[in-house]
Amino acid sequence: MRRTAAALATVLTAGLAGGVQTAAAAEPSTCGTPADHQIAEVQGSGGTSPVSGRTVRVEGVVTADFQRSDQLKGFFIQDPTPDTDPRTSDGLFVYSAAEVAEGDRVLVTGKAVEYNGLTELSPVSAVDVCGKGRVAPSRVRLPLADGAEPERYEGMLLRFGQRLTATETYTLGRYGEVTVAAGGRLFQPTDGHGSTQAETDARKLLVDDGSNVQNPDTIPYTDPRVLRIGDSAHGLTGVLGYGFGEYRLQPTRKAHFANTNRRPGRPRHVGGNVRVAAFNALNWFTTLGERGADTAEEQERQLTKLIAALRGLDADAVGLMEVENNGDTAVKALVDRLNQAAGAGTYTWVKHPHPGTDAIQVALIYKPAKVAPVGAPRSSQDPVFDRPPLVQTFRPASGRTPFTMIVNHFKSKGCSGADGPDEDQGDGQGCYNARRVAQAEAIGEIADGSQNPLVIGDLNSYAAEDPVEVLTGGGLVSQTKRFVRPDRRYSYVFDGQSGELDHALAGKSLSQQVTGTTIWHVNSDEPVFLDYNTEFNPPGFYRPDAFRSSDHDPILLGLRLR
Template sequence: MANQGATDVPLAGWSVQYLPGSPTATSAWQVTPLDGAVAANGSFLVQEAAGAGGTTPLPSPDVTGSIAMSATTGTIALVNSTTQLTCKTAAACALDVSIVDLVGYGSAVVRETAPVPGASNTASVARIGSDTDNNAADFLAGAPTPTSGGGGPVPVVARIHEIQGTTHLSPFDGEQVSGVTGVVTAVRAFGSARGFWFQDTQPDADPATSEGLFVFTGSTTPAVAVGDAVTVAGTVDEFYADAPPASSVMLSTTELVGASWTVTAQGVGVPAEAVGATTVPEVYTKEPGGSIEELPLEPSAYALDFWESREGMRVRVDDVRVVGPTTPFNELFVTTKPAQNPTPRGGTIYTGYDQQNSGRVQVLSLIPFAQRPFPQADVGDVLAGETSGPVDYSRFGGYLIQATTLGAHIDNGLARESTRPQRPAELAVATYNVENLSPGNPQAKFDRLAAAVVADLASPDVLALEEIQDNSGPSNDGVVAADETLRRFTDAIAAQGGPRYDWRQIDPVDGADGGQPGGNIRVAFLFNPARVSFVDRPGGDATTPVEVLDGPRLSVSPGRIDPANAAWESSRKPLVGEFVFRGRTVFVVANHFASKGGDQPLFGRFQPPARTSEVQRLAQAAAVNAFAHELLAEDPRANLLVLGDINDFQFSPVMARLTQGGVLDPLINHLPVNERYGYVFQGNSQALDHILTSPFILRPDYDIVHINAEFADQASDHDPQVVRFVPTG
């Protein structure tokens, strides 16, 4: 108990009494007599019997009793006598003038107005403000905070905009608040992060402060409905989805945890703020070279600040175009800025680190899927009409709309592309990331990939594959051979009417090439022996480096570029092959550079985001560039192709390093700017796969074949690409 007055309150002759939550005819109040006084502006701790669990001792109690209280339901009364109470109903106890105060918790029959929920073996209930004679409104369940002989935490009465504040971080983080009023705008009734959003209908005049807030209830569905006016108490928490605050790279979500609430009215409407083409700023974010969390929000200047200033608030977008297709997690990206860097097929092109496309926003759904299945949308489709709901922040980084209303899905009929067949004198070389292909995949995946090779890629003469797994797939069992994977794939291609491809590859050292644990992914060549021959030179293995000999010719074929170089640690090693087409030698380097995993997110707390993974790819690019220089030093007119999943953009330092000295020409730069993509991530159409050619490969015909990345239904998350050319020499 606490005394907020200026004088001591003597307790001699008083008692604390306890009654079970559902008393029977034989139930009796248990009594602990008190003595001493509650100091002015202080507290007084009464310790009752210890339970079976728990090892942390209380602070030194002022009085010790022996009552075994339930952790989940019961009634406790402060009585100005030591006479045992006899009332067993709320009405009867309300008439007993000896009761100074009373709290019922859990499902207690005896309580003031309504019992406070949430007490448990690990959570206590504590008063959070003034006494309104409503236990549910006056007390809050949360972590125990026993206090002896001094003051305890006193909750602050606050408005939502005061809690949200004018930066990404709440000024009340970690503090208890009470009397927080608003109207419920959405309820998340599934998963382990359940809760509800509520919004103040009397906003302040500051555009930087949000009027919405999320109340987290864990795995318990909150007993509220949209339109309920509520008064909420709880503890303010900045939630980071990826890691503890000190190490998180994400922005946080301001929440109330350990909350209790009272419904004061029902059926109250809250209009959604319209977000359109001119609403969100063009500039993505300020870039201080560090965290933006504590910087004042400028919602009229920066897109990230705009969304943060509406965190938890109900917004709407109308007739929005899909720029990121529906994923297996039932999420998609739309753009609020339809004229912002559009691709010819309806996406939004990513052209530079300073062009983040601020119109992008993610959409999820709070509507039960049995009631409204999530739309399976492709890039260029439209969510017609209103899509609305509270603004949230994704566990993967980025602001999103938790839709309570979803626009009607309009299928704009995006078609998958096919490239033209090569002419008799043209050599066709393609690259395709087949996304962890192993014999464990269903036959349907092999068939779809095979059909793409035959119908969409027109059966290229040479095909570099990335993400070929070993014969046991992700089973970490020491298997490294991939002949079953490649045989099954080439059989599927033949069954689709394609050529009977042969293959070449090198088994890696077990566990040395990264990727899915146990999968031993590697790059591999398929080639059509009816059109092209492979020059086999023995000796190439996982650790032997390929060398350029006079001619030029390869010391081993197939071979690996500098496999002992630290640049390739836990990463795929480039595979080099020597081919002959119509009497002319062609050298092909298949690549799968280190992933971008570990980079800070575009939507994160650090701006500009650090690209830590770039360091390894820069070293990998240098190794491949050195090989290209060595080959072209032997013959400047050599036919050399470097291709595959470079895992970086055409404008990146990695591509600049790979092409240094003019030895390689990235063919993507010859396409119109808005067509330079083959991958879609968070609504940005971008390029990670590339084909580069040596300078004397003249008039190459290059095509990125869009069959996957823009579609909800994908065989792989990458689009393949192909180049056709007439070799010189």
């Protein structure tokens, strides 16, 4: 389970007084007992209620009803006659099952409390329906101007008239959540797109489903098709709540996402007479119950998807990451199934001379009819490598020009066991950056001693981070940077931010013979509940195809070799 803190940002459209339009503002109240506090007085101008712990009586119009047991078990009200202080919210959550409907004017008595950061009334001793009213949604935009905080809109009915793009679906199946952003998908600040973390946070908004239920029976935004990162919506409307560390919009109108990021059925054409790929296989294990599949059913589902992805790539040589380090057992099982689909003997593999002691290793498979190994495979005994690289020189079966694949999987950004220079330095590069820099330096030396080097793999470093700059500073050329548009240059999504963790860097001479490069976006844009796992994933969504075969997108290159 992953929960991440993020800032929501909104700005009122010019011309709206306080952002609230009230068709019923002039109607006299029909509540027999007057309120003793305005909602704005309960909310206050800060992060917590100034009357927290006190029983108050407020009047408002019901703007959203989420009272069912599988919802929030309460409703939102808003003052149709707001105060003039823009710092105070005019909306409030009421934790109560008392029967109300949207548009009811109600008088509510209850204790003002802060529940996990949300100002609400709980417990509630009385809810009196005393008429009808209407509150129009405040028109807001992302990001919020002048450093204003979203707290001013907590509990209020809002409408986002701008186009907002889905930028994270990791918790869509588990909690019914999707993160959207203004100005298109969000990128990691260290990926070289020119944004800071603060600017990135200010552009995003979490959209929830009005429920705290895990694994909802109906997953939002999956009919008639599953939502992909990059799809977009206009006019999102709902009330702004808070919970689990962040502000969240609870929709009051069904959101419709346009299919603005269509699934790529096949990789883009890359040309050349030799096709080379890099693919993180997301813990392909033949041993059940370890990092990969837990059951034989899951293993079969995983293998089916991996084969679909490899068949779609149709590469002549593929560097693989996250293959179980159990000799040749896992890689052989993959090749055997691949050859069942592609034809006997279509692929074979390079035996890793020094796979290391980590639970996973890098691997290299190839088509012997297309490329032939030149010399024995190599690796490195340098203790800087957790997962030693696999180095193999090939030549085209119909040519003489050699090229050397250097397959890598650098140390991850996780902080377990990190100390000294490997601790997070607060520069956005995560833990173990010093280790990855040292690994990049060692790979640079291997590349310098190789014929036409091609450094590929999961470097666990975004495009503008130190390890990648070490490699490019040493003369290697990023092929994705040459051939892939900046807005399509990503292979992984973490915390709602896309970035390029997987790389293909060629020596200068080989770079001149690269005819094209693409990142096949079959994984990072797809919801996680489409993968091979059976836990928490509704069975109706599984397909025996390449989509969500991993959490990383594969890279494909074309080489014109004589």
